[in-house]
Amino acid sequence: MMYICSYFCCCVSGSAAVAFMSYSNMENMLKPSFFKTTDNDTVKTMMSTVVSATLPKTSDTRLTKPVNFTMKHIEETDPNGTLSCVYWKNTEWVVDGCYLVETNSTHTVCSCVHLSTFALIMQTKPLAETGFQIYPFMEMLGTVLVSVGLVFLSFTLLTFTVCRRHLRMNNTPRINLCISLLLAHLIFLLTQNLINYIQPLEMLCAVLAGVLHFFFLSAFVWMLIEAVLLFISVKNLTKIRSKQKEVLGWKCLIIIGYVIPLVVVGVSVGLFPGGYGSKECWIKMDRDFIWSFVGPVSLILAVNVIIFVIITFNLRSVLAKLNNDNSHIKQTKKLVFKILVQSAILGCPWILGFFTEGNPVLEMVFLFLNSQQGTFIFLVYCVLNQEVREQYRKWASCCVSK
Incomplete structure (x- = not known):
């Protein structure tokens, strides 16, 4: 199921339509495990639905100023976990140009310098090895x-x-x-x-x-x-x-x-x-x-x-x-x-x-x-x-x- 909403924002040269799309169950395809990090031993969990933001009549996704958006958590956060605001690039989730502004137990505010497909991913340490799963x-x-x-x-x-x-x-x-x-x-x-x-x-x-x-x-x-x-x-x-x-x-x-x-x-x-x-x-x-x-x-x-x-x-x-x-x-x-x-x-x-x-x-x-x-x-x-x-x-x- 896909939800689409749009609004108009004022720019220097006039106005432009920005389309936001939210995909439910998209995390089953764009899995959090596609988020490559230096520490590959962490357990990665999708913490939000996958959303996209686009400018319909232009292919330029770069912004002169960063845009902030709020992601609602779909899972409980782990106090020892690390949250990352990510976007989809070709075949993986990356953090280039995106960073976390603030977070609480239910929502996280992210900021990005470009428009793309975004998500919120949490990394947690796995349990100590015990000889079995x-x-x-x-x-x-x-x-x-x-x-x-x-x-x-x-x-x-x-x-x-x-x-x-x-x-x-x-x-x-x-x-x-x-x-x-x-x-x-x-x-x-x-x-x-x-x-x-x-x-x-x-x-x-x-x-x-x-x-x-x-x-x-x-x-x-x-x-x-x-x-x-x-x-x-x-x-x-x-x-x-x-x-x-x-x-x-x-x-x-x-x-x-x-x-x-x-x-x-x-x-x-x-x-x-x-x-x-x-x-x-x-x-x-x-x-x-x-x-x-x-x-x-x-x-x-x-x-x-x-x-x-x-x-x-x-x-x-x-x-x-x-x-x-x-x-x-x-x-x-x-x-x-x-x-x-x-x-x-x-x-x-x-x-x-x-x-x-x-x-x-x-x-x-x-x-x-x-x-x-x-x-x-x-x-x-x-x-x-x-x-x-x-x-x-x-x-x-x-x-x-x-």
């Missing part, structure tokens, strides 16, 4: 790990659904936490495997980023709800008639668990309309928009830590009043441990994500921990759950007898 390996590893995590999340949901009558505690938060993680990881997996088709569709890419933001935030909100319910349960240990379900019903929990992340995403869209849709179809780093995710997550993790500290002190006082061998006390202590582990499983990978940039080893650790959240939850709540194991044994014995 890191990006294809990471893509393959990510697909495998996320798929494994999805399988175990499905097993966990199936177990909670089938064993719901045999479990003593309110599993609404845990079930919805697994649903949120399952949908988030599934959308992430599909998006990353189809990124070449999705990325050119800016609206679809932004919508998918917003949906991912919603589901990941929802998982953390459900983790917080579970901690709050545990706190209520510990407070009511000495009240025989008090039950968890009498405090907050499942309908109320559903509203809280999904409305809070929806409000956060809605406010984020209102404040930063263009904040979604990075080159990975995730949250953009411009104007610190990443804090729309990091902020709520950090707040939830901090509140969880406070709740666990309070629960620990409350349990000590309760144990002093009640028999330590009480089955309800034992069950509560186990649940405190499991939810604490769950908080670490969900929170630690995202904290580690702050330190992964440019480090392939930390990136792989982050990928493993983040993708295997479903596996860890299955181990904690199914494999290490005595009630679930007993139910599994009953099913196994029934199958054997048949």
Whole structure:
């Protein structure tokens, strides 16, 4: 597709028409790799659409004064990258007569002494050599790990659904936490495997980023709800008639668990309309928009830590009043441990994500921990759950007898 616009500019001898043309997808033909530099080891990325400026009734492209033009970025800039204003000359991109005037996170102003076909190219240093190509390996590893995590999340949901009558505690938060993680990881997996088709569709890419933001935030909100319910349960240990379900019903929990992340995403869209849709179809780093995710997550993790500290002190006082061998006390202590582990499983990978940039080893650790959240939850709540194991044994014995 080609867009053409023209305007008239006043000159000493009169006026002349200048035609500007913008080509979408032209970078697939005039590739950034055609930009020859002294350092051939850099990774070159096209940062703008290809545009042309011509004087229709003359073949002279030289200008008496340089002309400035602004290029909009189509990719996120790398803080360590080098931007170059270039023009097409025969068979390659060159910088002769063009230079960068100023730049920010979204636009760059270039200046050239002639008219031609222009573009903006960024050069970045490749990752350190590791004996294999890191990006294809990471893509393959990510697909495998996320798929494994999805399988175990499905097993966990199936177990909670089938064993719901045999479990003593309110599993609404845990079930919805697994649903949120399952949908988030599934959308992430599909998006990353189809990124070449999705990325050119800016609206679809932004919508998918917003949906991912919603589901990941929802998982953390459900983790917080579970901690709050545990706190209520510990407070009511000495009240025989008090039950968890009498405090907050499942309908109320559903509203809280999904409305809070929806409000956060809605406010984020209102404040930063263009904040979604990075080159990975995730949250953009411009104007610190990443804090729309990091902020709520950090707040939830901090509140969880406070709740666990309070629960620990409350349990000590309760144990002093009640028999330590009480089955309800034992069950509560186990649940405190499991939810604490769950908080670490969900929170630690995202904290580690702050330190992964440019480090392939930390990136792989982050990928493993983040993708295997479903596996860890299955181990904690199914494999290490005595009630679930007993139910599994009953099913196994029934199958054997048949």
